[in-house]
Structure formats: structure tokens, C-alpha cells
Amino acid sequence: MAAAVVIWTVFCAIFFSLLPIVASVWFLRKVLRSCRRGPALRDGGKHVAFFHPYCNAGGGGERVLWIALLALLERYPEHAFYVYTGDPEPDEAIVERVWSRFHVRLPLRVQLVRLRSRWLLEADNYPVFTLLGQSLGSVVVGLEALWELLPDVYVDSMGYAFTLPIFRLLGGCRVACYVHYPTISSDMLAVVAAGQETFNNSALLARHAFLRFAKLSYYHVFALLYRLAGLAAHVVMVNGSWTRGHVDAIWGWPERTRVVYPPCDTSAMEAVVAATPRQPWMLSVAQFRPEKDHQLQVRSFAELLQRYPAESAGVRLVLVGGCRDEGDLARVAELRFLTNQLGVRDRVDLHVNVPFEELLAMYGKATVGLHTMKNEHFGIGIVEMMAAGLMVVAHRSGGPLEDIVDTTEESRTGYLAVTCEEYASCIREILASSEEERKLTRARARLSCKRFGQDMFGAAFLEACRPVM
Numbered sequence: 001m002a003a004a005v006v007i008w009t010v011f012c013a014i015f016f017s018l019l020p021i022v023a024s025v026w027f028l029r030k031v032l033r034s035c036r037r038g039p040a041l042r043d044g045g046k047h048v049a050f051f052h053p054y055c056n057a058g059g060g061g062e063r064v065l066w067i068a069l070l071a072l073l074e075r076y077p078e079h080a081f082y083v084y085t086g087d088p089e090p091d092e093a094i095v096e097r098v099w100s101r102f103h104v105r106l107p108l109r110v111q112l113v114r115l116r117s118r119w120l121l122e123a124d125n126y127p128v129f130t131l132l133g134q135s136l137g138s139v140v141v142g143l144e145a146l147w148e149l150l151p152d153v154y155v156d157s158m159g160y161a162f163t164l165p166i167f168r169l170l171g172g173c174r175v176a177c178y179v180h181y182p183t184i185s186s187d188m189l190a191v192v193a194a195g196q197e198t199f200n201n202s203a204l205l206a207r208h209a210f211l212r213f214a215k216l217s218y219y220h221v222f223a224l225l226y227r228l229a230g231l232a233a234h235v236v237m238v239n240g241s242w243t244r245g246h247v248d249a250i251w252g253w254p255e256r257t258r259v260v261y262p263p264c265d266t267s268a269m270e271a272v273v274a275a276t277p278r279q280p281w282m283l284s285v286a287q288f289r290p291e292k293d294h295q296l297q298v299r300s301f302a303e304l305l306q307r308y309p310a311e312s313a314g315v316r317l318v319l320v321g322g323c324r325d326e327g328d329l330a331r332v333a334e335l336r337f338l339t340n341q342l343g344v345r346d347r348v349d350l351h352v353n354v355p356f357e358e359l360l361a362m363y364g365k366a367t368v369g370l371h372t373m374k375n376e377h378f379g380i381g382i383v384e385m386m387a388a389g390l391m392v393v394a395h396r397s398g399g400p401l402e403d404i405v406d407t408t409e410e411s412r413t414g415y416l417a418v419t420c421e422e423y424a425s426c427i428r429e430i431l432a433s434s435e436e437e438r439k440l441t442r443a444r445a446r447l448s449c450k451r452f453g454q455d456m457f458g459a460a461f462l463e464a465c466r467p468v469m
Contacts, residue, residue: 159179159180164232176464180378185250244259264380269360284318288328289328
């Protein structure tokens with residue numbers, strides 16, 4: 001009898017403590033659905049909103065956003081489409097950037113919903129507990145987005161998983177997400193546990209056992225919260241095998257996960273294959289973010305010049321990428337300083353926010369395509385370089401290893417490396433190879449890239465989204 005009384009008392013305590021929360025959520029949901037809904041649409045049309053606070057960044061994630069919208073616009077002409085963004089540029093400037101960078105012309109049916117609280121997503125605001133700070137910040141930004149416009153269908157296309165339960169529980173929306181890179185993964189936990197120094201694990205944390213334990217505990221707690229947030233999604237799309245493995249391991253619901261390879265502009269790249277004679281250029285195309293590890297490219301180039309002076313005569317390193325903010329611009333300045341330090345400044349070119357036509361010309365001239373991000377979730381830039389006829393050297397991990405680059409001799413489509421020495425050796429092998437050998441590798445690479453085309457992405461995205469549309 002005493003045990004029953006205790007159990008009943010605990011149950012009542014939990015019930016009555018949760019009742020005000022449930023009632024508040026129910027009331028707010030009713031308010032939102034009654035006064036924040038978009039205008040009524042004909043023919044059963046729905047309001048579909050993408051959460052992409054940095055839609056003007058010009059990277060691979062933005063290509064996914066705009067190509068996905070084009071596919072949905074064509075398939076569902078009765079629906080209205082929106083993009084939640086914090087970009088301050090006028091709509092016309094963003095539309096023009098989408099055209100110049102991706103050759104995508106946005107119709108007027110896509111409306112931009114401005115977010116004033118995007119600054120809460122900036123990593124610089126959280127010198128400690130960065131993941132948690134940004135995730136909690138995304139909750140606030142998500143609430144602002146929900147208040148500005150309540151959609152029928154919500155798609156997180158930038159990886160802010162903590163917004164998913166907001167739109168499902170408060171908004172009553174059908175919820176989907178496209179995961180480019182899991183916010184936390186078993187690899188991150190392994191790096192901290194092993195005490196490895198990386199761009200997101202400082203030397204101080206790597207050296208001290210207590211600090212490692214504290215950070216590892218924090219990561220495990222965050223992983224639990226991330227798992228709970230992910231449960232709110234009705235549909236989960238991931239950009240490759242590596243991402244799927246980590247998302248399934250953390251979110252634990254593999255049957256709802258679909259691999260939808262990101263759209264790569266292979267047709268435009270194929271058109272430049274024979275446009276001009278190739279120059280001895282090593283071309284890198286990636287946003288100037290720390291995880292892209294441009295410093296490894298510069299150091300590998302310096303290693304190449306030092307170890308193989310004969311084969312590298314006349315070779316130049318061309319770094320092309322987008323800059324989102326002052327932090328990215330500072331990294332470009334650091335790269336210039338590094339080239340001076342290593343004595344290769346006169347053979348390294350850095351280009352920021354290059355227009356699409358100029359980028360195509362570079363693809364047509366370069367011989368080697370360089371990519372150095374460890375555990376790259378997929379690697380759109382790698383696919384585009386292969387389609388454009390470049391001989392790629394990518395990091396032996398993540399998407400390049402699992403989905404893109406084949407290094408077996410009889411079916412080689414590119415090369416994989418990890419260290420400066422390995423990158424230099426691979427580049428030297430390419431430069432020393434005959435034109436006939438390069439032509440064979442390029443042909444195999446271009447053929448393998450067809451599975452990553454924009455049409456393939458559009459069809460796969462529409463099929464994956466069908467349950468929420």
C-alpha cells in the first residue's frame with residue numbers, strides 16, 4: 001500500500017508540473033495557427049518554408065537549397081515557398097547572386113522572410129560551449145521564424161536540428177530536414193577522447209586529462225539533446241554514406257533516413273573540359289572556413305616544390321572560395337601570411353567570391369583539383385572538379401572516400417591523401433603521368449559524376465519529401 005501511494009504521488013507531481021507546460025504549448029499553437037498563417041491558397045496549396053539563415057553564402061549547402069526549391073516549384077505549382085534568412089542584402093541582390101554563382105533563376109513565388117536574430121547563430125558569440133550556445137541560439141531564431149510565418153511544411157536545410165521540435169510541437173508542421181553534416185558525431189567524440197589537437201579541439205584541451213573528460217562529458221550530454229531534437233523530423237535526408245552512418249547512429253531511426261546526394265552542376269562543368277589548353281595549375285574551390293584546411297593545401301604545395309622541383313616547374317596554386325564574414329576574411333589574410341612564410345607567395349593566387357563564369361574559366365584551365373577537408377560530409381566541389389576534367393586529390397576520409405573517389409588502378413577516378421607528403425606525392429604522380437593516362441582517368445571520373453547531377457538530385461529530393469508534402 002505504501003509503495004502504491006508513493007508511485008501515485010510521484011505520478012501526480014509529474015502530471016501537474018507538466019500540465020502548465022502542455023497547456024501553454026497548446027495555447028501558443030492555437031494562437032500561431034490562427035493569426036500567423038500565410039494567405040489562403042487555392043487548390044489545396046500549402047505554405048512551405050526552408051530554414052536557411054545564410055542563404056546568400058554561395059556554398060554547396062546553398063546550391064542544395066535553390067535546386068531543391070526549383071524542383072518543388074515545378075512539382076507543386078499550387079504551393080507557396082519561403083526562405084527564412086538573416087542576410088541583410090536586398091532581395092534583388094540575393095537573386096542576382098544565386099544566378100551569378102549557380103546559374104539558377106529564382107521565380108517570384110519564392111519569398112524571403114527576414115530574421116533579425118541571426119547573430120545568435122554566430123560561433124564567435126560562444127567562446128566556450130560553442131555547440132550548445134549555437135543550438136540554443138537557433139531555438140530563439142527558430143521561434144522568431146515561426147512567429148514571422150507559420151508554414152504547413154518546414155524544411156531545415158542548414159543543419160539546425162534544434163529548430164525541428166519547435167515547428168513540429170508549436171507549429172504543428174510537417175517537418176523535414178536535409179543534413180549536410182551532423183552537429184556532433186562519433187568522430188568528434190573519438191578525437192576528444194584520444195586527445196587529438198584539431199581546429200575544434202584546442203591544444204590545451206587535448207593535453208589535460210581532466211579537461212578532456214569534461215569536454216567529453218559535455219559532448220555526450222549534447223549528443224543526447226541532439227538525438228531528442230532529431231526525433232521531431234518526419235523525413236530525414238542526408239547527403240551521403242558518411243553522414244548517414246553518423247546520423248543513424250545518433251538519431252537511431254534509420255528507416256526514415258534517405259540518402260539524397262547533393263546537386264552538382266556536372267553539365268556546366270563538362271562543357272569546359274576541352275574549352276582551353278590545360279595549365280599546370282592546382283585549383284581549390286571551397287569556402288574559406290577553418291574545417292576546409294586551406295593551410296594544408298599551401299603546405300602541401302610548398303612540399304611539392306621542395307621535393308619535386310623538376311616536375312613542379314611552372315606549377316601554380318589557385319585558391320578560390322567564398323567568405324561569409326570577417327572571420328573568413330581573416331583566414332584569407334592568414335593564408336597570405338603563410339605563403340610568405342613558406343616562400344611561395346609569388347606562385348599562389350587567392351580569389352574571393354568569384355562569379356560563376358570566371359570560376360568556369362578556371363575549371364577549364366587547371367590540371368589538378370585539390371581538396372583537403374577531413375571527414376568532408378560529401379564534397380560537391382570534388383565532383384564538379386572531376387566533371388570539369390581535373391585530376392582530383394582529396395582527403396582520404398568522409399564522402400570522398402566512401403562515395404566519390406575510386407583509387408583502384410584499373411578504375412581510378414582520382415587520388416586520396418592525408419599528409420603534406422602524400423598530397424605532394426599524388427600531385428607529382430599526376431604531373432609526371434602521360435596525357436593518355438590523364439585522359440583515361442578523366443573519362444572514368446566524368447562518367448562516375450553523372451549520378452550526382454542536378455536532375456538526379458531533384459528526383460530524389462521530391463521522392464524523399466513526398467510524405468510531408
